[in-house]
Amino acid sequence: MSIFRANRKFDRFEDVTPEILREEKVKLLLCDLDNTLTSRLSKNPAEELGSWVKACQKAGTEIVVISNNVSKKRVQNFCTPFKLHCVWWANKPLSVHLTKARERLGVEPQYTVMMGDKWSTDVLAAKFAGIRAWKVEHRKGFLKDEEKKEENGDSKKQN
Numbered sequence: 001m002s003i004f005r006a007n008r009k010f011d012r013f014e015d016v017t018p019e020i021l022r023e024e025k026v027k028l029l030l031c032d033l034d035n036t037l038t039s040r041l042s043k044n045p046a047e048e049l050g051s052w053v054k055a056c057q058k059a060g061t062e063i064v065v066i067s068n069n070v071s072k073k074r075v076q077n078f079c080t081p082f083k084l085h086c087v088w089w090a091n092k093p094l095s096v097h098l099t100k101a102r103e104r105l106g107v108e109p110q111y112t113v114m115m116g117d118k119w120s121t122d123v124l125a126a127k128f129a130g131i132r133a134w135k136v137e138h139r140k141g142f143l144k145d146e147e148k149k150e151e152n153g154d155s156k157k158q159n
């Protein structure tokens with residue numbers, strides 16, 4: 001199998017259901033942040049993220065966010081509300097932080113998946129780490145409506 005080939009593909013993170021996680025025996029799901037759990041431009045976590053995280057945890061899957069974003073503040077802003085462990089500036093496709101997170105939680109490679117939107121970082125890092133790669137579509141326009149409302153609210157405040 002090519003090192004660029006994902007083991008599974010999904011449109012959005014929400015399509016990864018607790019049933020799929022159980023079937024696939026995923027005890028640890030390492031997640032990319034930008035354009036996977038949110039669009040690159042969104043400032044706020046999606047409402048769906050909270051319920052999805054809870055459902056995954058209930059299914060016995062731990063989630064750790066592994067982001068290449070260099071901003072600690074941005075990554076923590078998404079992860080702290082859900083009490084998720086996170087790594088920023090992870091330097092994917094280097095696999096060091098994927099393996100560190102997995103070993104810290106004591107999960108074997110065969111029960112671990114890296115999920116992300118990019119072949120050159122997320123999929124490759126998974127392959128280097130000896131774990132499965134799940135590819136999601138590049139997430140665009142996420143929270144667009146809410147952010148529009150926010151922007152409108154801000155401009156109204158200024159007027």
Ligand SMILES: [Mg+2]
Pocket residue numbers: 032033034035036116117118
């Ligand atoms: Mg990404």
